[in-house]
Amino acid sequence: MRMDDTSLREALRAESESFRKLEEMHGSLDKKLVALSKNPDHSPENEIEEKRLKKLKLKVKDEMYRMMRQYAEEQKSAS
Numbered sequence: 001m002r003m004d005d006t007s008l009r010e011a012l013r014a015e016s017e018s019f020r021k022l023e024e025m026h027g028s029l030d031k032k033l034v035a036l037s038k039n040p041d042h043s044p045e046n047e048i049e050e051k052r053l054k055k056l057k058l059k060v061k062d063e064m065y066r067m068m069r070q071y072a073e074e075q076k077s078a079s
Contacts (some may be wrong), residue, residue, distance in 0.1 A: 003072055003075065005068065008068040008071060008072055009023075009061050009070065010069070011075075012067060012068060012071055016067065018067070019067055021069070022060050022063055022064050025060050025063065026057060026060045026061060026064065029053055029056060029057040030057065030058065031055065032053055033050065033057065036049065036050050036053070037050070038070065
């Protein structure tokens with residue numbers, strides 16, 4: 001049985017502290033980006049910070065999906 005993304009997230013959330021921390025970090029980075037985008041100061045420093053946060057958020061997301069793929073493979077092998 002193939003698990004969808006929602007099922008994989010729920011299973012990993014229940015089983016993996018690392019995954020939960022990544023989800024929290026992803027959400028936190030998203031909030032920071034939203035706040036930064038609402039800031040009328042478009043200084044070079046803010047633009048650099050926005051790019052840094054976007055890259056970090058993407059890196060966190062990639063790690064979450066890597067964990068999801070690995071978990072799905074483990075579940076497939078176990079059945």
